[in-house]
Amino acid sequence: MANVAALPILLKELHLGAMARQWEVLQDEALANHWTLAHYLTVLCENEVAHRHTQRLQRYRQESHLPAAKTLSQFDFGACPQANSTQLAQLAHNADWVERADNLLLFGPSGVGKTHLAAAIGHGLIEQGQRVYFTPTTQLVQQLQVAKRELKLPEALARLDKYEALILDDIAYVKKTEMETSALFELIAHRYESGSLIITSNQPFSEWDSIFSDNMMTVAAIDRLVHHAQIIEIQGESYRKMQSLRRKKQG
Ligand code: ADP
Ligand code: MG
Numbered sequence: 001m002a003n004v005a006a007l008p009i010l011l012k013e014l015h016l017g018a019m020a021r022q023w024e025v026l027q028d029e030a031l032a033n034h035w036t037l038a039h040y041l042t043v044l045c046e047n048e049v050a051h052r053h054t055q056r057l058q059r060y061r062q063e064s065h066l067p068a069a070k071t072l073s074q075f076d077f078g079a080c081p082q083a084n085s086t087q088l089a090q091l092a093h094n095a096d097w098v099e100r101a102d103n104l105l106l107f108g109p110s111g112v113g114k115t116h117l118a119a120a121i122g123h124g125l126i127e128q129g130q131r132v133y134f135t136p137t138t139q140l141v142q143q144l145q146v147a148k149r150e151l152k153l154p155e156a157l158a159r160l161d162k163y164e165a166l167i168l169d170d171i172a173y174v175k176k177t178e179m180e181t182s183a184l185f186e187l188i189a190h191r192y193e194s195g196s197l198i199i200t201s202n203q204p205f206s207e208w209d210s211i212f213s214d215n216m217m218t219v220a221a222i223d224r225l226v227h228h229a230q231i232i233e234i235q236g237e238s239y240r241k242m243q244s245l246r247r248k249k250q251g
C-alpha cells in the first residue's frame with residue numbers, strides 16, 4: 001500500500017515543485033470532471049514543464065544583464081526609417097543564425113538605437129531558448145585582461161561558451177593598448193564559428209585600426225567577424241537629440 005501522506009516529500013525530493021503545489025487542487029478538478037488517471041498525470045506534467053520553462057527564461061534574463069526595457073516593441077521604427085523592421089524582427093524571433101554561430105554587426109552614429117536594437121534581439125533570442133550575455137565591450141575586455149595576466153584567459157573564454165550569443169556593446173570604445181586588444185582579438189578568434197557575437201560600433205571598419213594594436217590584427221579580427229555575418233548600418237539623427245528638439249518645440 002502506497003503511503004500517500006509521503007507524496008509531498010517525494011515530489012520535493014524529485015524537484016517537482018509545480019506538481020507538489022498543484023496535485024491536490026488538480027485532483028479535485030480531476031474527480032469533478034471524471035478525468036482518467038492518465039489525463040490527470042498529463043496535466044500535472046504539462047504544468048511542471050511549463051513552470052520550468054518560465055523559470056529557465058527568468059534565469060536566462062537575469063544572467064544576460066540585458067537592459068530590461070530595450071525590446072523591439074519599445075522601438076519606434078517610425079523614428080528610425082533606416083532600420084529594416086522585418087529583418088530585425090527576423091533576427092530576434094528566429095534563432096537559426098545563432099545556431100549557426102553567425103555574427104551580427106550594427107554600425108551607426110551615436111544615439112541611433114544600436115544598443116537598443118542589439119538588446120532587443122537579445123531579448124528575442126532568450127525567448128527562443130538561447131542564452132545571451134550583454135556587456136559593454138570595455139568591461140569584458142578588462143575582465144579578460146585580468147584573466148590573461150593571471151594566465152587564466154582560456155578558462156575565462158570557456159566560461160563564455162555557455163552563451164550562444166554574446167553582445168559586445170560599443171567595441172570602438174576599447175582603448176588601444178597591447179594587452180587589451182590582444183584579449184579582444186583572442187575573444188573574437190575563440191568565438192569564430194563556435195558562438196555568435198552581436199557587436200555595436202559607432203566607428204566603421206576603416207577606423208578599427210584604433211582598436212587593435214596593429215594592422216594585421218585588425219584585418220584578422222574583421223576577417224573572422226564578417227566571414228559569417230549580417231551587417232546592419234543605421235544612419236540618421238540621434239534619437240535623444242530628436243526627442244530633446246521635439247520637447248523644445250512643444251515647450
Ligand atoms: P546607440 O547605441 O546607437 O548610441 P541607443 O540604443 O543607446 O543608441 O539609443 C539612445 C536612446 O534612445 C536609448 O534610450 C534608446 O532606447 C532610445 N532610442 C533610440 N532609437 C529609438 C527608437 N527608434 N525608438 C525608441 N527609442 C529609441
Ligand atoms: Mg550604444
